[in-house]
Amino acid sequence: MKKLLRTNEFYIFLILLLLCVFIQIQSGQFFTRNNIVDMLRAMIVPGIFSIGVLMVLVSGGIDVSFTAIALLSMYAATRLLMIWHYEGNVILAFIISGAIGLFLGLINAALIAFFDLPTLIVTLGTSSIFTGFMQGVLHSREISDIPKTMINFSKIDLIRVYNAKLGISSGLPAVFLILVGLIIIAWFILNYTMLGRGIYALGGDRIAAQRAGFNIIKIQFFIYSFVGFISGIAGMTRTIMMANLHPTNLMGMELTVIASVVLGGTRITGGHGTITGTMLGVALVTIMSNSLILMGIPTFWQKFFTGVLILIGTGVSAYQSMKQKNTLHGVEIDEKELEKV
Amino acid sequence: MNKQHSGELKDFMKGFNLRHLINQDSNLLRLFIMLFVVFTIMSAVKPHLFLKSDNFISMAYQFPEYGVLSIAMMLSMLTGGVDLSIVGVSNLSGILTAIMLSKMIPQDAAPGYILFMIILAVLMALAVGTLCGLFNGFVISKIGVPAILATLGSMQLFTGIALVLTNGRIVTGIPIMYSNLGNTAVWGILPVPLILYILSAIVISSLLSKTSFGLELYMMGTNPTASRFSGINNTKVTMLTYMTSGILAAVAGLIVVARTNSAKADFGTSYTLQTVLISLLGGVNPNGGFGTVAGVTVAILILQFLSSGFNMFPSISNFIKDLIWGLVLILVMVFNYYSNKYAQKRAISKRSKEFAQKTM
Numbered sequence: 001m002k003k004l005l006r007t008n009e010f011y012i013f014l015i016l017l018l019l020c021v022f023i024q025i026q027s028g029q030f031f032t033r034n035n036i037v038d039m040l041r042a043m044i045v046p047g048i049f050s051i052g053v054l055m056v057l058v059s060g061g062i063d064v065s066f067t068a069i070a071l072l073s074m075y076a077a078t079r080l081l082m083i084w085h086y087e088g089n090v091i092l093a094f095i096i097s098g099a100i101g102l103f104l105g106l107i108n109a110a111l112i113a114f115f116d117l118p119t120l121i122v123t124l125g126t127s128s129i130f131t132g133f134m135q136g137v138l139h140s141r142e143i144s145d146i147p148k149t150m151i152n153f154s155k156i157d158l159i160r161v162y163n164a165k166l167g168i169s170s171g172l173p174a175v176f177l178i179l180v181g182l183i184i185i186a187w188f189i190l191n192y193t194m195l196g197r198g199i200y201a202l203g204g205d206r207i208a209a210q211r212a213g214f215n216i217i218k219i220q221f222f223i224y225s226f227v228g229f230i231s232g233i234a235g236m237t238r239t240i241m242m243a244n245l246h247p248t249n250l251m252g253m254e255l256t257v258i259a260s261v262v263l264g265g266t267r268i269t270g271g272h273g274t275i276t277g278t279m280l281g282v283a284l285v286t287i288m289s290n291s292l293i294l295m296g297i298p299t300f301w302q303k304f305f306t307g308v309l310i311l312i313g314t315g316v317s318a319y320q321s322m323k324q325k326n327t328l329h330g331v332e333i334d335e336k337e338l339e340k341v
Numbered sequence: 342m343n344k345q346h347s348g349e350l351k352d353f354m355k356g357f358n359l360r361h362l363i364n365q366d367s368n369l370l371r372l373f374i375m376l377f378v379v380f381t382i383m384s385a386v387k388p389h390l391f392l393k394s395d396n397f398i399s400m401a402y403q404f405p406e407y408g409v410l411s412i413a414m415m416l417s418m419l420t421g422g423v424d425l426s427i428v429g430v431s432n433l434s435g436i437l438t439a440i441m442l443s444k445m446i447p448q449d450a451a452p453g454y455i456l457f458m459i460i461l462a463v464l465m466a467l468a469v470g471t472l473c474g475l476f477n478g479f480v481i482s483k484i485g486v487p488a489i490l491a492t493l494g495s496m497q498l499f500t501g502i503a504l505v506l507t508n509g510r511i512v513t514g515i516p517i518m519y520s521n522l523g524n525t526a527v528w529g530i531l532p533v534p535l536i537l538y539i540l541s542a543i544v545i546s547s548l549l550s551k552t553s554f555g556l557e558l559y560m561m562g563t564n565p566t567a568s569r570f571s572g573i574n575n576t577k578v579t580m581l582t583y584m585t586s587g588i589l590a591a592v593a594g595l596i597v598v599a600r601t602n603s604a605k606a607d608f609g610t611s612y613t614l615q616t617v618l619i620s621l622l623g624g625v626n627p628n629g630g631f632g633t634v635a636g637v638t639v640a641i642l643i644l645q646f647l648s649s650g651f652n653m654f655p656s657i658s659n660f661i662k663d664l665i666w667g668l669v670l671i672l673v674m675v676f677n678y679y680s681n682k683y684a685q686k687r688a689i690s691k692r693s694k695e696f697a698q699k700t701m
Contacts, residue, residue, distance in 0.1 A: 062489070111671060115678045118627050120423075120489075124614055125670040132664025139658070252610070255425075255493055268487050300509055304501025310494030314486045322485040 008265030027294040048234040052227035060203035060270025061119035065127035073100035074235030097236035105228015140247035203270025260285035263313040368624035372639040383650035405534035413589035414616035421629025422488025427590040429499030434466040435594030439604035443514035474587020478580035503606035523599025546634035562629030
């Protein structure tokens, strides 16, 4: 119990609970089956992205190109299927999109691992290249007649709930299983494999990890290509959920996803972060931004509250770790005393 | 006294001496070569369009807004941080200026009164920029949030406030006297935005090279621990840096309002990454401690020449620019990697030679 109280996740969970109760009191509609299904549905795409972002942040890097990868791979994959007049299993759509994402992730990985370039700059550059390629070379446009097989898949629901009072029904699409599957895979890799240990070690202290015998280049290659793959899958998931392909609507999402992963207790300096915390962070941001209407607040306030949430969330954990640093071996060190010396 | 004064002047002029600057910094030489190559190619391919004075005048109106923002970005990157909130600050102060100018001036106001209100609005915008910057500096240095996250949050916050103030609508109705500022040129050749850019560049470059604050800023960017133990107040330097970057962002906001004759909460969101790109291209070290206003200025010109040049090819879509900018960024970084490696190797072999000679 004491251990539980000390974890970051516990506090995020508390905040999440408080937020939910607050929205429930304000609107009386939060804990309805419809709303919960809607929230889970809204979590799918940011949730998938956040798994990749978690891995990157834990390794001490940052990736801002994942939405660009998602857009380019979902667009290219859908166009390919349309050109082939493909009618078969929808799995191929995911495979192609994931493969394109993997390839684009490999470009990031090569630049980061071989040239030892700052991850923020590499991914900034490649995201500009990927969107430029999609819009300038492929002349991307909105596609509303996506292949039949994708539309059919988008109509499959895991659960369908109907609210007789409001006359609306909400469904949880089958792609939710993709999120669940990816969570399990990432959880297994991070906790039960040498690769996962390596990712944490790399983020904790790069040189120490190298001395301990971890192959940094291999680990970085895995991380960035895995993020690419996951982004490709997320893009295809988005297209299928919308039953429509809009080549710009994921843009700008990268910062919100990074923010929600950090809110979940992942340190941007590397070495710390869990899947549970990440999912709680995503839930927090998703619920907050999707519940403003329920709370009777105009949607113009959405950005404002996201900003406040990020600042408070990161501020609290930063303040804690700063305090921790000042109490070395249980001895309080006074900053002012230190400055006098 | 007189002699000393002339010495100071000489030192001051040295800062603007091209050859001196180039000798100081091989990166700047590379940038000038790039600028020259881009200029030559564009002039050779479309001489009747590119080499027109109209073209250069329109460029002089275009680049100051993101130029000033790039200098702001450079400042935060010199400390080893990054300021993602500059566009938010610029829009927020721009919107407040626009609201003040459009709501608080009656239709039949005397020119003197309008002028007074404009000055008041400009001062208020600068104050808003200062406050926003101080807020960033506080969160980064006092609370200890990494700069990228702190400014990510405050970017949302400032943009959020701007959105709430305007309900997402465009603010218009700015007095002609103010918008004239953004679209006229002094003596027919010096557009007001360009003058503001040059002023900011001079002020910031003298701040960096002539004051103790500048020295402290570079030292802290190079090694925060070392600077702290050599008696530099890192908290104060960080606060001042982000404050300056906020003020510059407000200046950019004023330019935007004057140029577009309106203000919008989500204006120029692509400028954030663009200014990072310009700073990096201009030789600013993302880990802090290295970078000059001169380098950033040449980088701005390179990108402006490139994008103005590309606009002359109707067949090339605007989006190709993104692709090319990304490529330029990555190529520059890879090139820097190799040139640093080469310089390191040379330094090591030189040292080992010296060592061998000594021991012989």
